[in-house]
Amino acid sequence: MERHRFVCSECGAEYYLQAWKAVCPNCQSEYTLTLVETPREGRKIFTAREYGALLIIGYTLLSFFLPSTPTLINLITSLMPIPEVAIYFLFLLLALFLFLGTTGGVWAAMVIGVIGAAYGAASIPVNGLTATIPTALASLWFVGALLFHRHSQAIRAHQEKMEDARNMPEYSGWGSEKSREQR
Ligand SMILES: [Zn+2]
Numbered sequence: 189m190e191r192h193r194f195v196c197s198e199c200g201a202e203y204y205l206q207a208w209k210a211v212c213p214n215c216q217s218e219y220t221l222t223l224v225e226t227p228r229e230g231r232k233i234f235t236a237r238e239y240g241a242l243l244i245i246g247y248t249l250l251s252f253f254l255p256s257t258p259t260l261i262n263l264i265t266s267l268m269p270i271p272e273v274a275i276y277f278l279f280l281l282l283a284l285f286l287f288l289g290t291t292g293g294v295w296a297a298m299v300i301g302v303i304g305a306a307y308g309a310a311s312i313p314v315n316g317l318t319a320t321i322p323t324a325l326a327s328l329w330f331v332g333a334l335l336f337h338r339h340s341q342a343i344r345a346h347q348e349k350m351e352d353a354r355n356m357p358e359y360s361g362w363g364s365e366k367s368r369e370q371r
Pocket of ligand 1: 196197198199200201212213214215216217220
C-alpha cells in the first residue's frame with residue numbers, strides 16, 4: 189500500500205497515511221493536514237532533470253571540441269550566419285531552464301531532444317559511429333525531460349485531487365461547518 193506524508197499545519201505532527209484525513213489525530217484540528225512530498229520522491233525528480241541538463245552541456249561541449257560531429261549546434265552554425273557563441277549560449281540557457289524545471293525549459297528540451305536525436309540518427313549512414321554519440325545524448329536528455337514532465341503532471345493531478353476531496357460530500361459530514369451548527 190502506498191502511503192503519503194501529511195503534516196498538520198496547526199501542531200506540526202507528521203503522519204504516513206493512505207488517504208487524507210479531515211481531522212488531525214494529534215490536535216483534533218480540522219482541515220489542517222497537508223500533503224508533503226517525501227524527500228525520496230523529490231530527489232528522483234531532481235535527478236531526471238539534472239541528468240538532462242548535464243547531457244545538454246555535454247552535447248554543447250561535444251559540438252565545440254568536435255565541429256564535425258552531427259549536432260544541431262554544428263548544423264545551425266554551418267547553415268546560418270549566426271555567431272557560434274550565440275548558439276552555444278542558447279544551448280546552455282536550455283540546460284539551465286531544464287535544470288530549474290521551468291515549464292518552457294522542459295518543453296523546449298523535449299522538442300529539441302527529439303530533433304537532435306532524429307538529426308543524429310539520420311547522420312549515422314554518413315558519419316558512422318561518431319553520429320551515435322549526439323544521438324544518444326539527445327535521446328537521453330529527451331527521456332530525462334519527459335520523466336520530469338510526467339512526474340510534475342502526476343504530482344499536480346494528485347494535489348488537485350486532494351483539494352477536491354475536501355469538497356466531497358463524505359468529507360463535509362462530521363467536522364464540517366454544517367454539522368457543527370447542528371450539534
Ligand atoms: Zn495537529
